[in-house]
Amino acid sequence: xxxxxxxxxxxxxxxxxxxxxxxxxxxxxxxxxxxxxxxxxxxxxxxxxxxxxxxxxxxxxxxxxxxxxxxxxxxxxxxxxxxxxxxxxxxxxxxxxxxxxxxxxxxxxxxxxxxxxxxxxxxxxxxxxxxxxxxxxxxxxxxxxxxxxxxxxxxxxxxxxxxxxxxxxxxxxxxx
Amino acid sequence: xxxxxxxxxxxxxxxxxxxxxxxxxxxxxxxxxxxxxxxxxxxxxxxxxxxxxxxxxxxxxxxxxxxxxxxxxxxxxxxxxxxxxxxxxxxxxxxxxxxxxxxxxxxxxxxxxxxxxxxxxxxxxxxxxxxxxxxxxxxxxxxxxxxxxxxxxxxxxxxxxxxxxxx
Amino acid sequence: xxxxxxxxxxxxxxxxxxxxxxxxxxxxxxxxxxxxxxxxxxxxxxxxxxxxxxxxxxxxxxxxxxxxxxxxxxxxxxxxxxxxxxxxxxxxxxxxxxxxxxxxxxxxxxxxxxxxxxxxxxxxxxxxxxxxxxxxxxxxxxxxxxxxxxxxxxxxxxxxxxxxxxxxxxxxxxxxxxxxxxxxxxxxxxxxxxxxxxxxxxxxxxxxxxxxxxxxxxxxxxxxxxxxxxxxxxxxxxxxxxxxxxxxxxxxxxxxxxxxxxxxxxxxxxxxxxxxxxxxxxxxxxxxxxxxxxxxxxxxxxxxxxxxxxxxxxxxxxxxxxxxxxxxxxxxxxxxxxxxxxxxxxxxxxxxxxxxxxxxxxxxxxxxxxxxxxxxxxxxxxxxxxxxxxxxxxxxxxxxxxxxxxx
Numbered sequence: 022x023x024x025x026x027x028x029x030x031x032x033x034x035x036x037x038x039x040x041x042x043x044x045x046x047x048x049x050x051x052x053x054x055x056x057x058x059x060x061x062x063x064x065x066x067x068x069x070x071x072x073x074x075x076x077x078x079x080x081x082x083x084x085x086x087x088x089x090x091x092x093x094x095x096x097x098x099x100x101x102x103x104x105x106x107x108x109x110x111x112x113x114x115x116x117x118x119x120x121x122x123x124x125x126x127x128x129x130x131x132x133x134x135x136x137x138x139x140x141x142x143x144x145x146x147x148x149x150x151x152x153x154x155x156x157x158x159x160x161x162x163x164x165x166x167x168x169x170x171x172x173x174x175x176x177x178x179x180x181x182x183x184x185x186x187x188x189x190x191x192x193x194x195x196x197x
Numbered sequence: 198x199x200x201x202x203x204x205x206x207x208x209x210x211x212x213x214x215x216x217x218x219x220x221x222x223x224x225x226x227x228x229x230x231x232x233x234x235x236x237x238x239x240x241x242x243x244x245x246x247x248x249x250x251x252x253x254x255x256x257x258x259x260x261x262x263x264x265x266x267x268x269x270x271x272x273x274x275x276x277x278x279x280x281x282x283x284x285x286x287x288x289x290x291x292x293x294x295x296x297x298x299x300x301x302x303x304x305x306x307x308x309x310x311x312x313x314x315x316x317x318x319x320x321x322x323x324x325x326x327x328x329x330x331x332x333x334x335x336x337x338x339x340x341x342x343x344x345x346x347x348x349x350x351x352x353x354x355x356x357x358x359x360x361x362x363x364x
Numbered sequence: 365x366x367x368x369x370x371x372x373x374x375x376x377x378x379x380x381x382x383x384x385x386x387x388x389x390x391x392x393x394x395x396x397x398x399x400x401x402x403x404x405x406x407x408x409x410x411x412x413x414x415x416x417x418x419x420x421x422x423x424x425x426x427x428x429x430x431x432x433x434x435x436x437x438x439x440x441x442x443x444x445x446x447x448x449x450x451x452x453x454x455x456x457x458x459x460x461x462x463x464x465x466x467x468x469x470x471x472x473x474x475x476x477x478x479x480x481x482x483x484x485x486x487x488x489x490x491x492x493x494x495x496x497x498x499x500x501x502x503x504x505x506x507x508x509x510x511x512x513x514x515x516x517x518x519x520x521x522x523x524x525x526x527x528x529x530x531x532x533x534x535x536x537x538x539x540x541x542x543x544x545x546x547x548x549x550x551x552x553x554x555x556x557x558x559x560x561x562x563x564x565x566x567x568x569x570x571x572x573x574x575x576x577x578x579x580x581x582x583x584x585x586x587x588x589x590x591x592x593x594x595x596x597x598x599x600x601x602x603x604x605x606x607x608x609x610x611x612x613x614x615x616x617x618x619x620x621x622x623x624x625x626x627x628x629x630x631x632x633x634x635x636x637x638x639x640x641x642x643x644x645x646x647x648x649x650x651x652x653x654x655x656x657x658x659x660x661x662x663x664x665x666x667x668x669x670x671x672x673x674x675x676x677x678x679x680x681x682x683x684x685x686x687x688x689x690x691x692x693x694x695x696x697x698x699x700x701x702x703x704x705x706x707x708x709x710x711x712x713x714x715x716x717x718x719x720x721x722x723x724x725x726x727x728x729x730x731x732x733x734x735x736x737x738x739x740x741x742x743x744x745x746x747x748x749x750x751x752x753x754x755x756x757x758x759x760x761x762x763x764x765x766x767x768x769x770x771x
Binding site: 113114116117120146147148149151152155156157158159 | 327328331335340341342343344345346347348349351352354
């Protein structure tokens with residue numbers, strides 16, 4: 022799978038060869054600005070299957086409320102979403118569907134594995150269950166729990182936001 | 198209600214000599230090709246208007262290997278009845294109860310894909326819980342629990358101990 | 365290299381003429397709760413034929429049953445109908461108790477009944493909330509999720525978990541009520557009445573709601589029985605069948621409650637039957653609180669060493685209790701050989717467990733008669749000849765729970 026969408030931050034102590042320090046400074050500030058904008062406007066695609074759905078509903082409603090973090094409005098079309106929340110167990114029957122939805126999402130996109138079944142298969146170690154969604158697609162944040170408490174989910178979203186804030190966000194060219 | 202139930206039990210015992218009494222409900226043991234006729238009598242004469250479940254049990258040490266088990270319920274007398282047929286692994290065919298109960302459709306599909314039991318008279322035995330391309334019958338005792346048949350190839354996993362992406 | 369993803373199902377039909385279109389709805393679709401695929405042939409907006417595929421959440425529960433002890437299956441059983449996990453717990457424990465010929469204590473019986481009804485309230489609220497949200501009534505969803513969250517937190521005080529409790533034990537319950545639990549229960553029930561009143565006010569006589577739900581997805585009582593429907597689906601069609609009244613178990617014979625019945629079996633009837641059942645459950649819980657006070661004092665676990673742990677002081681003090689405890693944890697309870705089918709009235713209908721034991725530490729075979737699965741078998745009768753947009757409220761009113769349907 023393509024990991025090039027996460028580009029490591031340039032090593033400390035100097036600009037990359039062929040670039041001026043001013044360029045790097047502008048690129049970093051641009052990344053901080055875009056990262057700030059993107060992390061506070063997440064549009065989740067809730068790929069909901071099982072019991073974790075109940076906690077997803079709970080974390081979306083009051084008193085937990087993901088709307089405080091900008092991650093409330095779900096988009097049920099992968100073309101319009103940027104955060105794939107895999108909520109619940111993924112079975113082998115469901116795997117092609119999950120992969121199709123993920124491939125239809127446009128960059129930038131992130132994946133949050135919600136619940137221990139999405140993280141590692143949970144306690145369903147058998148012929149029907151995929152032992153973790155990261156066997157199919159790259160996962161950014163794992164939120165274990167069976168089901169995770171809403172506070173854990175919010176913690177997961179906050180960590181994802183930190184990750185997004187620290188990433189490079191190329192918008193004009195592949196490098197800038 | 199008890200005398201009504203006793204009367205029902207007596208009538209059932211008279212109609213089906215093979216009826217036995219298990220701990221929780223009467224059990225009728227018969228051959229796989231008698232199931233439809235017996236179920237029709239149970240529904241029309243004895244009021245068992247609801248089919249609760251169709252399932253099977255695998256006894257690999259025994260021949261014939263499978264027990265196909267039906268549970269019936271009467272919404273009028275609240276009586277329950279279990280019907281069982283033994284079928285071997287070489288020709289695991291029983292009658293389908295689809296002509297009598299619409300509920301049999303999905304239940305028989307599940308029993309077929311899990312055990313390989315054939316239901317004569319059910320035209321649609323496509324997998325319902327499993328997927329196309331799955332080989333084998335998972336609930337048989339000789340199917341290993343963790344034998345997965347992925348539909349989608351797995352992506353490369355990073356070596357253990359290192360994160361997938363550099364921070 | 366063929367990069368297309370494989371199709372996990374085989375549709376039953378293609379388009380039958382040039383004027384019709386076959387569309388695929390799901391499985392990743394909010395209306396179908398993420399796990400059901402409906403392949404529909406449409407003529408314009410009218411649904412001609414429907415092919416329903418479930419199984420996208422088949423997690424191999426029945427195979428897992430053969431690899432664990434009777435006790436260790438309680439968390440798995442929780443995750444069948446995860447909206448009302450306590451009902452599944454108690455139905456399963458009842459199944460094993462029948463095989464072992466154990467009779468639970470009165471306190472356990474009343475508490476199980478109370479918690480089963482409490483769970484049923486949470487389940488019906490979830491169903492109605494999701495159904496209304498899919499129609500666009502976001503406010504009703506938020507009201508119901510708020511009060512449901514209070515129920516979850518309250519049950520977390522008792523069991524330790526908000527959703528999948530693993531609270532039932534073979535022969536009893538995990539622990540007794542903490543102090544103050546029943547007082548908080550009364551407050552939550554009062555809040556339930558308030559919030560339900562608001563939802564009724566928003567929706568019951570709302571023109572749009574009636575237009576979308578009345579005479580949509582209709583199924584008659586005889587046909588419902590033919591397709592194996594039980595629970596609120598059957599009661600909405602007019603048949604007053606309820607296992608709690610017809611074949612009472614737990615403490616239902618001592619309670620006074622009505623069985624709400626619908627008129628024609630459409631979506632509106634199913635919605636209203638569920639709302640009335642919440643009222644009846646609240647009424648039952650209030651009676652059970654009094655019964656607990658009067659006749660329900662005593663231990664919550666039956667004093668049977670085959671399944672109940674000995675008290676901890678004795679485990680640390682004497683070797684027999686230590687061995688007993690060890691055997692129960694490692695090997696599980698020894699259940700005598702036999703088979704049994706036990707059915708409880710779950711939130712969706714008849715939840716049955718068919719257990720076959722050969723005397724071992726775990727079940728030889730455990731089959732779940734799942735109401736949602738049987739309802740999916742007949743749902744095509746409620747979707748065909750209606751509009752495509754009617755699929756959403758009809759499916760929402762069936763309360764298909766993936767964990768229970770696909771097991």
